[in-house]
Amino acid sequence: MNILDKIVADKRKEVDLKKSLITLPQLEASVMMERTSISLAEVLRKSNSGIIAEHKRRSPSKSVINQSLSVQDVAKGYTDASASGMSVLTDGKYFGGSLDDLVLARASTNIPILRKEFIIDEYQIVEAKAYGADVILLIAAILSREEIKKFSELAKSLGLDVLLEVHNEEELEKSIMPSLDMLGVNNRNLKSFEVDLDISKTLSKKIPDDFVKVSESGISSVEAIRELKEFDYQGFLIGENFMKTNEPGESAKRFIDKIIA
Numbered sequence: 001m002n003i004l005d006k007i008v009a010d011k012r013k014e015v016d017l018k019k020s021l022i023t024l025p026q027l028e029a030s031v032m033m034e035r036t037s038i039s040l041a042e043v044l045r046k047s048n049s050g051i052i053a054e055h056k057r058r059s060p061s062k063s064v065i066n067q068s069l070s071v072q073d074v075a076k077g078y079t080d081a082s083a084s085g086m087s088v089l090t091d092g093k094y095f096g097g098s099l100d101d102l103v104l105a106r107a108s109t110n111i112p113i114l115r116k117e118f119i120i121d122e123y124q125i126v127e128a129k130a131y132g133a134d135v136i137l138l139i140a141a142i143l144s145r146e147e148i149k150k151f152s153e154l155a156k157s158l159g160l161d162v163l164l165e166v167h168n169e170e171e172l173e174k175s176i177m178p179s180l181d182m183l184g185v186n187n188r189n190l191k192s193f194e195v196d197l198d199i200s201k202t203l204s205k206k207i208p209d210d211f212v213k214v215s216e217s218g219i220s221s222v223e224a225i226r227e228l229k230e231f232d233y234q235g236f237l238i239g240e241n242f243m244k245t246n247e248p249g250e251s252a253k254r255f256i257d258k259i260i261a
């Protein structure tokens with residue numbers, strides 16, 4: 001079984017357990033359900049940098065990245081750096097994240113927050129809203145077209161933006177639909193962990209102009225951003241490059257300042 005299949009199998013068990021502990025009506029009672037979400041797609045359309053800075057403690061490809069920082073400090077740092085958005089990993093087993101991280105990030109910043117999660121059930125979308133996210137991620141590699149449609153339409157009905165992630169042409173063709181806001185190309189193969197920025201460059205031509213294009217993973221230089229901008233990317237999801245430092249906010253600030261200089 002590859003790592004992605006393992007993550008999804010664990011996620012199914014986790015979601016089933018959660019559903020038995022916290023019911024949908026209980027989730028829907030969260031004050032956050034009334035909050036007006038901020039559109040990351042709109043922010044990216046107007047942004048000069050397009051950086052979506054990620055809070056990432058560890059990962060299957062790198063094990064430990066940074067376990068010592070508070071998510072509040074990281075969120076404040078990314079906000080001071082003028083990041084366009086923040087991505088918060090909420091998976092515990094493989095990434096060391098949690099829904100607490102999402103709530104704490106929400107309490108520390110007003111920039112749009114992406115719940116970075118392996119979404120396989122509508123329950124997790126309501127959860128994303130209830131815990132303060134503005135955007136959800138849907139990963140084409142683990143969802144059918146019907147699921148992408150059902151999940152993205154639910155997210156839109158809750159006022160959330162949808163970032164749909166693909167890694168190849170087949171996933172892209174299966175996924176295009178009007179209920180998506182952003183098309184993300186993951187440069188990392190989630191089964192082999194191989195990273196190649198050319199994946200973003202190759203797929204860009206196939207993404208219709210109606211969607212904001214986001215390039216994800218393996219980005220560590222301003223030169224790479226400049227090249228990706230030539231391929232019409234407006235969003236850039238960066239995790240490890242910032243989180244591996246002692247001050248992710250400062251690191252993001254220097255990076256963003258260089259882009260907009």
Ligand SMILES: O=C(O)c1ccccc1NCC(=O)[C@H](O)[C@H](O)COP(=O)(O)O
Nearest residue numbers: 059060061190216217218219238239240
């Ligand atoms: O990062 C991983 O090792 C990973 C492995 C399996 C599934 C997903 C994974 N990462 C999730 C992400 O998409 C990245 O955290 C995000 O794009 C930022 O990537 P990076 O800048 O390379 O940290």
